Amino acid sequence: MAKQLLLIDGNSIVFRAFFAMHNQIDKFTNKDGLHTAAIYGFKLMLDHVLENFHPDAALVAFDAGKVTFRTKMYADYKGGRNKTPEELTEQFPYVRELVRDSGLHTYELKDYEADDIIGTLAKEGDEAGYETLIVTGDRDLTQLASNHTTVAVTHKGVTDTEHYTPEHVKEKLGITPTQIIDMKALMGDSSDNYPGVTKIGEKTAIKLVKQFGSVEGIYENIDQLKKSKMKEHLVEEEAIARQCKTLATILRDAPIDIKLADLNYNGPQTEKLIDFYQKMDFRSFLKKLDVLSDEQEVEIAPIKYTELTANNLELVSQLGDRGSFYLEMPDANYHTSPFAGFVIGNGKQWLVSRDSELLKTKQVREWLADSAIKKDVFNAKAQIVGLNRLGIELKGIDFDLLLASYLLNTNDNSNDLGKLAQEHEYADVQTDEEVYGKGVKRAIPNDEIFFKHLANKARAIEKLRSSLFKQLDENEQLPLYTDIELPLAHVLAKMEITGVHVNAQTLKDMGSKLTERLAEIKEQIYQEAGEEFNVNSTKQLGQILFEKLKLPVIKKTKTGYSTAVDVLEKLAPQAPIVENILQYRQISKLQSTYIKGLLKVIHSSDQKIHTRYLQTLTQTGRLSSVDPNLQNIPVRLPEGRQIRRAFVPSYDGWQIFSSDYSQVELRVLAHITGDHNLQEDFKNGEDIHASTARRIFHLKPEERIDRDMRRRAKAVNFGIVYGISDYGLAQRIHVSRSQAHEFIQSYFKEFPKVKDYIHDTIEFARKNGYVETITHRRRYLPDINAKNFSRRSFAERTAMNTPIQGSAADIIKIAMIRMQDELEKHHLKAKMLLQIHDELVFEAPKEEISVLSRLVPDVMDSAVKLAVPLKVDSKYGDTWYDLKK
DNA sequence: TCGTTCACG
DNA sequence: ACGTACGTGAACGAT
Secondary structure (H helix, E strand, O other): OOOEEEEEEHHHHHHHHHHHOHHHOOOOEOOOOOEOHHHHHHHHHHHHHHHHOOOOEEEEEOOOOOOEHHHHHOOOOOOOOOOOOHHHHOOHHHHHHHHHHOOOEEEOOOEOOHHHHHHHHHHHHHHOOOEEEEEEOOHHHHHHOEOOEEEEEEEEOOOEEEEEOHHHHHHHHOOOOOHHHHHHHHHOEOOOOEOOOOOOOHHHHHHHHHHHOOHHHHHHOHHHOOOOHHHHHHHHOHHHHHHHHHHHOOOOOOOOOOOHHHHEOOOOOHHHHHHHHHHHOOHHHHHHHHHHHOOOOOOOOOOOOEEOOOOOOHHHHOOOOEEEEEEEOOOOOOOOOOOOEEEEEEOOEEEEEOOHHHHHOHHHHHHHHOOOOEEEEOOHHHHHHHHHHOOOOOOOEEEEHHHHHHHHOOOOOOOOHHHHHHHOOOOOOOOHHHHHOOHHHOOOOOHHHHHHHHHHHHHHHHHHHHHHHHHHHHOOOHHHHHHHHHHHHHHHHHHHHHOEEEOHHHHHHHHHHHHHHHHHHHHHHHHHHOOOOOOOOHHHHHHHHHHHOOOOOOOEEOOEEOOOHHHHHHHHHHOHHHHHHHHHHHHHHHHHHHHHHHHHOEEOOOOEEOOEEEOOOOOOOOOEEEOOOOOOOOOOOHHHHHHHHHEOOOOOOEEEEEEEEEOHHHHHHHHHHOOHHHHHHHHOOOOHHHHHHHHHOOOOOOOOOOHHHHHHHHHHHHHHHHOOOHHHHHHHHOOOHHHHHHHHHHHHHHOHHHHHHHHHHHHHHHHHOEEEOOOOOEEEOHHHHOOOHHHHHHHHHHHHHHHHHHHHHHHHHHHHHHHHHHHHHOOOOOEEEEEOOOEEEEEEEHHHHHHHHHHHHHHHHOOOOOOOOOEEEEEEEOOOOOOEO
C-alpha cells in the first residue's frame, strides 16, 4: 500500500476552531485564565482525522508572520482584516505544543504562507508516490487536489469536512482543480482582499474558464468575445487579472528546508500529552486516555449508593438542608410516562430506588415538601408534574440544571442530562441513550447499572450547581433565573396539570362532516386529473399538474416542483383542479392535525388535554407547546376556527376568558430604539399601522388612509421586526423591488432611531457574539461574522429580531407569574389554561368574569414599565370559539 | 430521518 | 453574485 502523508493548514484550522466555539469561549479557559477553545477544537479535529487516516508522515504548517512575498508584491493582500483577537493569539504557542506532543511535526517559513509549504510538500508527495490528505479550513487549497491528493475542507465546526478530489471539484464547479486559480483570479477574493475583474463573479468566472481554459487562454482569444461591458472590463483590467492569478496561486516550489523523510509520524507521546491536558484542564481528553490505558469502565468516577427501602427511610431525614432529587420518567411525556425509579441525596449519601411508592412515605414526602430544604433538580417542571401525579408536592427548588443551562446558552441545549453535563465539561455521567439504549432496544437496565446512573445524575446536578450559578451571575442573568424562569416553571406546571377541557363529541361530529366533504372533493380532483392518485403526495401532485396538465412551473424545491399555497394560488385561474386541491389541503389539514390529532390526546380520565410547554427550547425565550401543540389551533380562516368550539370550560356555569397584548412587539421596538415618532404614535393611542402609513406615504392630516396603504404599512412594520429586505417585502405585498426599497427608506427616514438600532444591534452582536433582551436573556450568534453571505445575513436578521421577540416573551412571562399570584391572593376559582405568545387564556366561573376583566389587563399592562404604554384587549364566551368583547 | 406543507404568534 | 422576513410543531410521503 502506498505511504500516506498528512498535511494540516495550522492557521486556518486554529481560526476555524476558535470561531466554531466562539459562543462558548468563556467556558473554555484553564485555571490560569488561558483561553483554550481553539486548542481544544484543534485536538478534536486531529483525533477525528487520525481515526480514519493513518499517516506515515505528518506535518502541520503555520504562517510565519503577516509579511509574505505576496504582501511585498501587492500591499493590500489580506488587508482590511480584523485584528486577531487576543483570546486567540495567546493560544497559538500551545497549539504548536499540542501538535508536537501528538507526534506531528510543525513548520513555518519566513515570507511564505502555510499554503505554500503545503503546496510544495504535496507536490513532493505526489512525485514520491504518497497518498496525501490535506486538512484546512480554507477552500482556496482545493486547487491542490490531484489523483493522489485529497483536500478536506472543514464544513461547519471542525470535524465535519468536505473532501475535494478532482472529481468532486468537477462535479461542484465543472472545472479542474488548477482552474480554480483562474476562476479566483477573475472573481477576486474579498477575504484575501484582491479584486479580480470588475463585475465578474463566480458564475461568469466559471463560464469563462470553461470556455478558454485559463486566464492566459482568455487573453489569447479575447477577440472571440462579443463586444460587451464584460469584455471591456477584461481588456482594461488584464494586468490586474494576471496579478490576481499570481496572488491566487499556491506555490509548489517554496524554498523549504525540510524533506518528506524528516516527517515520520510515530503516534503521540502519551506522557507529554497527559501533562499538556492537565495544564489545559482538558478533562474529557484525559478520560479518553485513561480508557486506552486502563482497558474500560474507569470512564466515570466511581460512586457509592444505597438502595432506599421501607426499612431505612430515616436516611432521608438525615440528609440535611440541601439535596438533589431526580425522578426518572423514561418517556418524554411526563404526564403519562411510567416512573422508573428515583434518586435523592447529596455528597453524603445517594439513595436510590425503583419503587415510586416509596415517594409517598412520610419521610420522603416531608423531605420533598419542606421548602426549607433546598432542592437541586434537572427540569423542575417535569419533576413537579410527575410528583403531582403521585399526589406529592415538591417545594424548595433552588437549582434547575436544565433551566440554568438554557439561559446560559440557548444553542447547545439538550434535554439529556448527560449530554448537557458534558457541554459543561463535566464527564462523570453518561447519556440516557448510552445507558438505556435507543429505539426498540431502549429499556431500563439491571439494578447495578440503573442505580449507578441515577446516582451519577444526582451527583452531576450537585457538582454543576455552583459553576452555573456563577456563570449566570457573570452574565447578569441571576434575576432572570430566580425571578422569572424558575417561578414560571411552577406556573407552567400548574397550567399543564389543570389542562383544557375538550369536547370530544364536538370534534367527532365535525370530523364526520369533513370526511364526507373530503370524499366529494377527491372525486372531483380525480375527474379533473383523469386518474386517481394520492393528493397528499407532493410528488404525485406535481406530476399531475406540471407534466400531465402542463401547467407552468412557478417555483421549484430541492426535490421537485413546489406545490405550496402561493404557487397554487397563481395557478388557480388556469385550471379548476387547483382550487379543489387547495380546498382538499385545507380540509385534510383540519382533519388529520386537529380533529384526529386532538382526539388522540384527550385524557380519558378527565376529558382534558394536557399539553407540555417547552421552556428550554426556543432561541428567543418564547415557550413552545407539544403533545399537542395548543399554540397553533386555527383561528384565521372561518372553517378552521370552528375547531375552537370544542374547547370548553371544565364546569357548568363557567366561561372561557382571554386577554392579549396589542402590538406588543412594535411597542417593544418603540421602547428599545427610543424612536421619538414611534413612541409618540403609541402614546397617542394611534392605530399603529395607519399612522405608519401616514408617515411613510407622506399623507397630509386631512387625507384618508385607504385599506391598501394600511396593509402595506403593516407589512413594512412586520418586515422591520423580522429583519427586512426589499426583496422579501416586495414578494409579500406584490410591489416591485425598487418600490419596496423606497418604502423601507422612507420608513427609516420617519423612524431614524429604528435604523440606528438595527445598525447598533448588529455591531453589538459582531463584537460580543450575542444579543440580549430587556431581562438579559441571551442568544449567541456564531454566524454573525461568517464569510458566507446568507449565513451572515441570517444571523444579522436574528440579531435584530431576537431582542424584540425575546423581550415580548419576557414581558408575558412576568405577567404570568404575577397573574398566578393574584389568582391565589384573591382566592379566585379561575384557572390560567394557555399561553399563546401574546395571549393568556383562562377558565372561570361566570361570577368571576367581571373581576378578571379588570384584573388580567391590569396585571398584564403593568408587568414591566416601558417608554410606551402596553395595551391589552380582553374577550370571553362559552367556548374558545365564542369569545367576544 | 428528511423535506414539504401548513397551522399559529 | 449572493438569496431572501422572525419564532414554533405536526402530519405526511419519500428515502
